[in-house]
Amino acid sequence: AKLYAGWHSLLDMGGSAIMAKVRPYIGTTTTWFVGQAAHIGRFMMHCALMLLFSALLYWRGEQVAMGIRHFACRLAAKRGDAAVLLAAQAIRAVALGVVVTALVQAVLGGVGLAISGVPYATLLTVVMILSCLVQLGPLPVLIPAIIWLYWTGDTTWGTVLLVWSAVVGTLDNVIRPVLIRMGADLPLLLILSGVIGGLIAFGMIGLFIGPVLLAVTWRLFSAWVHEVPAPTNEPEEILEELDDIEEANKQS
Template identity: 30%
Template sequence: MAERMLMLLLLGVLVLGCIYVLYPFFSAILWAAILVFASWPLFQRLRRTGLPRALAALIMVLVATVLVLLPIAIAVRGGTKDVNHLRLAIQLALQDGLPAAPAWLETVPLVGGALSDLWNGWAADINAMVAFFRPYFGMMIEAGVRALLDVAHGVVDFGFALFISFFFYYHGEWIGGWLTRLLRRVAGRQAGRLGQVIGQTVRGTVYGILGNAVIQGLLTFGGLWLANVPRAPLLGLVAGFLAMLPIGAPLVWVPAMLWLFGTGATGRAVFLALYGLIVVTGPDHVIRPYFIARGARLPFLPTVLGVIGGALGFGLLGVFLGPVLLGIGLSLAREFADGGETATNPAEPLAR
């Protein structure tokens, strides 16, 4: 008995040590696993053409790299020009002063008069505006540095995820078989059902989120183009990336709408506001959960709660993890409620 307890203790210490070593790469490993699992059918199709395993894995990694880095490169190139224009506009405003407040600002209910007076006060004395914002300069610089560090961390995570995904592709069959045997040892007769739920949920979540991002990006681009907003393709691309988060495309079209109001294009601003609310943002709460629920065989409400709750708890990675965890939990609850009667399917390999 003492030897068994000692063995379990040593095993627990070993597991904790492995977790401690791999913890810095936890996010990259999960991203690589999600990428490989969702794109595994495409990898198998490449393998059926006669390509060697290593070459097929390398092609999949290169395709993923291009699909992610090319839009980012386009966005950075356009964003650099916009930052320079913004810097020049700020310099001109500091030299020449602000123009008078637009007439529409005073018509805004409740706060329009105060905002118009504040604007005109700054237009008369630019130093008053500088003094107003001076206490926030440090906060803005800190937020900018934090954002740059987050971006750098994301780039490093993405690089590690691509590196790891190559080996996941290469050893996919072995990893899938090992996970299936492990799941069978842990879950017994429920292993087949759990493996099916995990596979459908992961693929449904990935396809739903990516499909929704593409649709949201295209819809946002269409609205911005119709409203004659500059750099509509770049902003549509940014909206597509942001659509993977629960807030999504409004982070793009709302500032564009405010910019139109500020330039006096009230009609186009109203059009963009209605277009964004009805065409872009409205379907976002239906398209994403619909695709996820269809692929994962999950009820609609748990899918919505999984996406939003996962994002709030784990960030972007939680958008994928939330529905997966809820799907597994619901499956276990059903099996327990049915007394295991539905868990009669044999375990199926996870890497299919």
């Protein structure tokens, strides 16, 4: 009743009064839409750069890789070449372990949505791909779909999708480690941290930049630490050597 009375009082005011009430919100709404359009445009630009970068590497990958290795050898000899090879392994690990896993989970989740009769299954599959790439998994899309099926009274397909979602949601725990090990001998936590940090810092192209930076830094740091011999297991010998050094300093 209050809504009905308010609506009629608003109509009785006329067009000018309505515009006076709406005008303060127009600027805020326009600013919000412009901001969202800018975010979408930036996201599409990052996707285009990632696809262009991948296409160029696929087209002239061997020549580009050899040129980069020569340049790295010129800068830091064997360590430079090792850093380039490690970067290639990190990119391969991300392509296999993260991207392929995201595609598999999203496609299987989309199949479950389509079979269960959830509308806009194709669009939701695209959303699941993005969700899996940022390491959220397919469940943020599948769980609302399950709730919607139960809400509409379709409990049979809701239960089927619930069981299917449990399988698809845990599939990455099996597929991703195997694929990352196929791509590179790097810790799983290192790759995933690089993926998440790269996406936050650089957008979609950071999907590859982040793991490369972390992998190269970690491997070079590890090589630098292991350049010296490992500490001895006899602490008494170390303490005796330290005492000898202190006595020699006192005598001098």
